[in-house]
Amino acid sequence: KNFPPGPQPIPIFGNLLQLNLRNPIKDLEKLSERYGKVFSIYFGARPAVVLNGLQAMKEAIVTQAVDFAGRPSGLLVSHATEKRGVIFADYGPSWREHRRFALMTLRNFGLGKKSMEDRILEEISYVTTLLERSDGKSVDPQSMFHKAASNIICSIVFGTRYDHNDEFLLHIINTFREITKMINGPWAMIYDTLRFLRIFPLPFMKVFQNVELMKTIVSDQTTQHKKTRVPGEPRDCIDCYLDEMEKREDGFSSFDESQLTYFALELHIAGTDTTSNTLLTAFLYLSTHPDIQARCQQEIDAVLGDRAHASFEDRHKMPYVQAMIHEVQRMANIIPLSVFHRTTKDTQLMGYNIPKDTIIIQNLTSVLYEESQWKFPHDFNPSNFLNEQGEFVKPEAFMPFSAGPRMCLGEGLARMELFLFLVTLLRCFQFVWPEDAGLPDYAPVWGAVQTPKPYKLGIRQRGF
Numbered sequence: 001k002n003f004p005p006g007p008q009p010i011p012i013f014g015n016l017l018q019l020n021l022r023n024p025i026k027d028l029e030k031l032s033e034r035y036g037k038v039f040s041i042y043f044g045a046r047p048a049v050v051l052n053g054l055q056a057m058k059e060a061i062v063t064q065a066v067d068f069a070g071r072p073s074g075l076l077v078s079h080a081t082e083k084r085g086v087i088f089a090d091y092g093p094s095w096r097e098h099r100r101f102a103l104m105t106l107r108n109f110g111l112g113k114k115s116m117e118d119r120i121l122e123e124i125s126y127v128t129t130l131l132e133r134s135d136g137k138s139v140d141p142q143s144m145f146h147k148a149a150s151n152i153i154c155s156i157v158f159g160t161r162y163d164h165n166d167e168f169l170l171h172i173i174n175t176f177r178e179i180t181k182m183i184n185g186p187w188a189m190i191y192d193t194l195r196f197l198r199i200f201p202l203p204f205m206k207v208f209q210n211v212e213l214m215k216t217i218v219s220d221q222t223t224q225h226k227k228t229r230v231p232g233e234p235r236d237c238i239d240c241y242l243d244e245m246e247k248r249e250d251g252f253s254s255f256d257e258s259q260l261t262y263f264a265l266e267l268h269i270a271g272t273d274t275t276s277n278t279l280l281t282a283f284l285y286l287s288t289h290p291d292i293q294a295r296c297q298q299e300i301d302a303v304l305g306d307r308a309h310a311s312f313e314d315r316h317k318m319p320y321v322q323a324m325i326h327e328v329q330r331m332a333n334i335i336p337l338s339v340f341h342r343t344t345k346d347t348q349l350m351g352y353n354i355p356k357d358t359i360i361i362q363n364l365t366s367v368l369y370e371e372s373q374w375k376f377p378h379d380f381n382p383s384n385f386l387n388e389q390g391e392f393v394k395p396e397a398f399m400p401f402s403a404g405p406r407m408c409l410g411e412g413l414a415r416m417e418l419f420l421f422l423v424t425l426l427r428c429f430q431f432v433w434p435e436d437a438g439l440p441d442y443a444p445v446w447g448a449v450q451t452p453k454p455y456k457l458g459i460r461q462r463g464f
């Protein structure tokens, strides 16, 4: 009774056939115009509520945080991860403990002697060398940024960075790519909606096979770590986790090796495509907006002078660069529907009743482009994040990392990566849109994680 309104579902399919599964954003926009900021759709027989706009989003996931902090069961991702680790884990003690542990470990000095900043700068120096070799030419930036982001997670989780042609790195990248491709695509939606199809050997089965493969890889790494670790002197996330397991040998801990496997796997899934696709979006916009690129370079040159490299602290002296990076994230809209939530009890939102266990879909796109919240909602314009004095300001509607208790726990790491990559590369190179590349296409390829369409990037060394 008094459930949010929505289009009439049909038996078995729910509203599946009314949505364009290759990109449902436009359909959700139209439904919101018709039914309001909070409306319902059905996945088969399962109801879901879609939240649109800043007000509804805040009221649910911030003001009534606990009521909206669950994760749905019975979906492809929850089956593949067995709801262990953090991302797809239920709201409860195990999720809380692992989330707190991850936040502590991912802090700059949480991983022992080698700081997070060092690990990122090390990877950037390899990318710089690769780009120097392409001076005056064009490159395909996709795989380079993907390998770099993946390598940073490898360094954090496994303690090792790999050469970009290393077979191990290529193997894990390929395996994860297949997992995310399937999670991103229509087969996941079909698995989630049409339960009777689950027993058939359809393409979604590949997710389970690849997760098994990755579990073996993490498990082998853990065995190696156990042989070489010095307790209390962690080199990486696996060592930290093993230390934590020893500290908690009281029989009541949720820390065990099976959790470690999913935890490591999730950090990789959550931390690779997100960062690399944001970097790709940044260079797509910067190469096609030379004025914005030049203004960033001016600020970077003035702040860094002849210092050997940038540090994350420098961000406070670079309001324009900060504004540019945030604007890139807004336009990139990397996770357009966030990760699905679930209500943990019967609750209410904006006058509607929402029963326990309802799937909650945060339409982040509707907030990042909300016309009432932005000076230039549909243009790439760093002024969206600058006040009249040219100082950096962050509007409330900036929520690419979501908000509330389930908000992205990798935000700090992602910010550091984006800042150090962009500042270092903009300092060394000018990025140009190749003359023969035609007009840029900014519309991303739809997915749970969005990516820009493949493009070529012209490289000119700056010689600062």
Ligand code: HEM
Pocket (backbone or CB within 6 Å): 086, 087, 088, 099, 153, 266, 267, 268, 270, 271, 272, 274, 275, 278, 334, 335, 338, 339, 340, 341, 400, 401, 402, 403, 405, 406, 407, 408, 409, 410, 411, 413, 414
């Ligand atoms: C530009 C980069 C990134 C973006 C835009 C992003 C965005 C998001 C979003 C929208 C969520 C869902 C939040 C919710 O359910 O309300 C999320 C969750 C999460 N992210 Fe990120 N993320 C990024 C990078 C990273 C990185 C680098 C890591 C770690 C290595 C990471 C780890 C996680 C984890 C573990 C969760 C689940 C949190 C929980 O359920 O408690 N993310 N992220």
